[in-house]
Amino acid sequence: MRLEDIMTPNPVLLHPEMPVSEAAKVFVEHGIDGAPVVDERRRVIGLLTKSHILRLVSQEQDMSIPVSEVMTRRVLVGHPRDELSQYFRTTVKRIPVVREDEIVGIVTNSDFLEAFFDSYYRMSTELKAVINATHNVIIAVNEKGIIKLINQAAEKALQVTAEEALGRHVAEIIPNTGLLEVLKEGKTQTAQKIWLNSRCFISNRTPIWKGETLIGAVAVLQDVSELEAVSQELQFVKDLNEVLNAIIESSFDGLFITDRNGYILRANQALERITGFEPGTLVGQNIEVLVKKGIVAQEAASLGISTDQPCTSMQTTPEGKAILWTGSPVFDEDGRVTRIVYNVRDMTELTRLEQKLEQARSLSQHYESQLKTLKLQYVGSDRLVVGSAAMRKLIEMVVRVGQVDSTVLITGESGTGKELIAETIHNNSRRREGPFIKVNCGAIPEHLLESELFGYEAGAFTGARREGKAGYFEMADGGTLFLDEIGELPLNLQVKLLRVLQSKEVTRVGSTRPTRVDARILAGTNRNLEEMVQNKQFREDLYYRLNVIPLYVPPLRERKEEIPLLVVHFVKLINQKYEMNKRFSPEAIEVLMKYDWPGNVRELENLVERLLVTCSGDIVKVEDLPPQFGGGTTGAAEVRVSGILPLKDAVESVERQILEKAYAEYRTTRQIASKLRVDASTIVRKAAKYGLINKLN
Incomplete structure (x- = not known):
């Protein structure tokens, strides 16, 4: 140990012209009983201690005399690199430490004692640890x-x-x-x-x-x-060596082991099949012989010296064989490489099989995608009917999109079936076992929309549930969340939605703790979002975040060839629902195909249900159609009854028809409420009553 290890750096210094009384004050302020006296170049010229001051006091001498008159001028100084042992026998209580004649520290008796006891304690602890070990x-x-x-x-x-x-x-x-x-x-x-x-x-x-x-x-x-245990262990090692030999020889791959310098210690018979070398001829030779043969790469020769990590490489021999070799270092207790185990495999045949397998896998994925598309196009479901080229093309894209987790923006007029497309994407995705949550952003009052989407904590606002409530994002965790009418989302919520899409975290209303969610986001709208972006009604960054994969659902007027299929489909469902056996005449279907259908598929479905329920006969004819289709009814006679019925039922029938017509013509709940001059909550409540909420897409 050296003086620099225990010295106090930057000690308190005195100047020769300083009065002794001032020096005494310095001693009291810093709690010291001695200090070096230095000149203007910080060279030690003396040492003043408490004893000097006490001597002056006891002799009643003048305390204003300079330090230079009472200090000790013969001072023992040390250097930072001096060993402590040089000073153990000295009686000096303070040793200034200088470097190139300039003071840099001071060592006192206390420093020596502390260093001594530290050294003694360390040696004692080390000795005890050695003995116990x-x-x-x-x-x-x-x-x-x-x-x-x-x-x-x-x-x-x-x-x-x-x-x-x-x-x-x-x-x-x-x-x-x-x-x-x-x-x-x-x-x-x-x-x-x-x-x-x-x-x-x-x-x-x-x-x-x-x-x-x-x-x-x-x-x-x-x-x-x-x-005795060592003797038994030696026998165990012998037995283990025999087992190891059997394992090495049973390997189909070539195996050989080298020391850290690359000299081969052991090789199995399989190596001969791959390399042409007999194992006996390889033992004792350097790995360079296999490098020259092209079996392993040059870096294998220095593996034990240059690296402590496994090394793998693919080689092609002059004969055209594809060889995969792997070298794995074996370490001793000190972490040094002692052996390297090499595995050599002929990859030629395996590569051919892998290529065939990859081709088969690609074909399988292609056929699976085609089968799903065909199933959706021709087998269909209880809700999906595909009968036009435009819809077949859309369904093919839906199946492909279902295989990934990208965000999808589904656009199209109201009533075209955007929600059904979203559900089809979910059902053909890896998330099909998870929840499919549908949210109509235009059907929820604006002041409730944030808490419905993101949830809220207990006591977040007046009327909040005591236990809080999870939002739609949390409910969709592990599945798919479909945000319909996304264009109706207020700007302040657009910012929060963008943050959720970027961070995959939601924060409930009234909380500061984010919750991680794993939900795929699908969005739908019947509005022109690009135009809304230009008019500052929709955030541009949110639009591009949603519009990763755009899907356009064509209106019914652009795929009128599907109308007969859709009519038959809806007739079947409604007959089953009401236990009827009615149908449309071919002439009536022809009339329906000439109509432009501003309300699209939803308008067609609602019309089919209305006509089947209100028609007195088993066949819906042309004259049963409403006036806009050229039928025999008038605007005031759309509601038909076969006899006297309760007034409440008649009112509900009229309400239902008005709401159906409004939903076919307008985009949002707020627009419908404005047209019918009622609150939006009234529209939502009555739509739920008549089962119209699920048709809002």
């Missing part, structure tokens, strides 16, 4: 036979703790230790056999001398049973 039993006694040291191995062998043994006579703990004889004779005794707790030990006992005085003795015991 020793596998052999160690017991030491003083000249009276009192146990002064016992290690952990001795505690285990004697079944006694150090606290119980230390300070007791050795005869009380180990009567047959032999240490008392060593103390008596002062001679070493080696290879003495003793028994402790039914275990045999070999004991070596040595006296401890301090000069000519015997001050104790120490015994070191080796458990003989461990030697």
Whole structure:
């Protein structure tokens, strides 16, 4: 240890012209009893201590005299790199430390003592750790036979703790230790056999001398049973080596093992099939012979020296073989590479099989996609009918989009079936087992929309549930969330939606803790979002975040060839629902195909249900159609009854027809409420009553 390790850097310094009284104040302020005196170049010229000041006080001398008149001028100085041992015998209490004649620190007696005790404690701790880490039993006694040291191995062998043994006579703990004889004779005794707790030990006992005085003795015991265990372990290693040989030889791949310098120690028979070398001819040779053959790469030759990581490479031999080799280092207890195990595999045939498998996998995925598309186009479901080229093209895209998790923006006029397309994407995705949550952004009052989407904590606002509520994003975790009428979302919520799409986290109203959600987002709208972006009604960044994959659902007027299929489909469903057996005449269907259908598929479905329910006969004819189709009814006679019925039922029938017509002509709940001059909540409530909410797409 050196002076620089224990010195106090930047010590308090005094100047020779400073009055002694000022120096005394410096001592009091800094709590010191001495300080070096330096000149203007910080060179040590003296040392002033508390003793100098006390001497002046006791002699009643003038305290205003300069420090230079009372200081000690002969000062022992040290250098930062000096060893502490050079100063242990000095009687000086303070040693200024200088570098190139300039003071950089000071060492006091307290520093020396602290360094000494630190060194003593460290050495004592290290010695104790070494003794306890020793596998052999160690017991030491003083000249009276009192146990002064016992290690952990001795505690285990004697079944006694150090606290119980230390300070007791050795005869009380180990009567047959032999240490008392060593103390008596002062001679070493080696290879003495003793028994402790039914275990045999070999004991070596040595006296401890301090000069000519015997001050104790120490015994070191080796458990003989461990030697037997070593013998058994050697036999186990032998058996293990035989098993290892069998494993190496049974490998279909070529295996060989080298030392860290690349010399081959062992090789199996499979290596000959791949390389052409007999294993016996390879043992003892350097791996360079395989490098020249093209079996392994050049970096394999220096693997044990240059790296401690496994190395893998593909080689092509001059004969055209594709060889995959892997070298894996084996380390000793010190982390040094001792062996390298190489695995050599002929990849030629495997590569051909892999190529065939990849082709088969690609064909399988292609056929699976085609089958799903065909199923949707021709088999259909209880809701999906495809009968036009435009819809077939759309369905093909829907199936492909279903295989990924990208965000999809579904556009199209009101009533074209955007919600059905979204549900089809979900049903053909990996999330099909998860929830499919549908939210109509235009059907929820604006002041409730945020809490419905993101949820809220208990007490977030007046009327909130005591336990809080999860929002639609959390409900859709692991599945798909369809945000219909996304163009109706207020600007302040557009910002929050964008943040959710970017971070995949939602924060409930009234909370500061975000919740991680894993939901695929599908959005739908019948509005022109690009135009809304230009008019600052819709955020541009949110538009591009939603419009990753755009899907356009064509209106019914652009796929009129589907009208007969759709009519038959709806007739079947409604007949089953009301246990009827009605149908449309071919002439009536022809009339329907000439109509432009501003309300699209939803308008067609509602019309079919109305005509089947209100028509008195089993066949819906042309004259049963409403006036706009050229039928025989008038605007005031759309509601038909076959007799007297309760007024409430008649009112509900009229309400339902008005709402159906309004939903076919207007885009949002707020627009419908404005047209009918009622609150939006009234529209939502009555639409739910008549089962019209699910048709809002």
